[in-house]
Amino acid sequence: MARLTNDFVFLILSIVEEIPEGKVATYGQIAELAGFERNARLVGKVLSRADFYGKYPCHRVVNSKGECAKHWPAQKNLLKAEAVRFTSIGSVDLKNHRWEPE
Structure with missing residues (x-):
């Protein structure tokens, strides 16, 4: 279990910093890349x-369904400005915009 230390x-912010424009990652994906698979909420x-x-x-991180943060309405506009497409139900098109680090 990870702890909220500096x-x-x-570590989390250094991973987020690598997400390229026009791509998104999920909270779980970031946790996994950090080596803390079960800590998406953290x-x-x-x-x-x-x-x-x-x-x-941080606007490039969404939940596992591709949904933007409910408390951050500007997130969707920031992603749209980077040409991120959304599905008909308003989620990020993860099939085409999910970041796959090398």
Whole structure:
């Protein structure tokens, strides 16, 4: 189980910083890349406080269904500005926009 330490915060933010424009990752995907597969909620908590650590492209992280954060209505517009497409039900088209790091 991960703990919300500065090391964990900066690990998560360093991964988020790698997501290219026009792509998205899920909270679970970020947790897995960090080596903490079962900590998607903790990733969300880190991202909700990311402004305290600098400027990171947190808008490129969505839930496992491709849904934007309910408390952040600007997220969808930020993604649309990067040419991210949405499905007819309003979720990110993960098939075409999910980030696959190498």
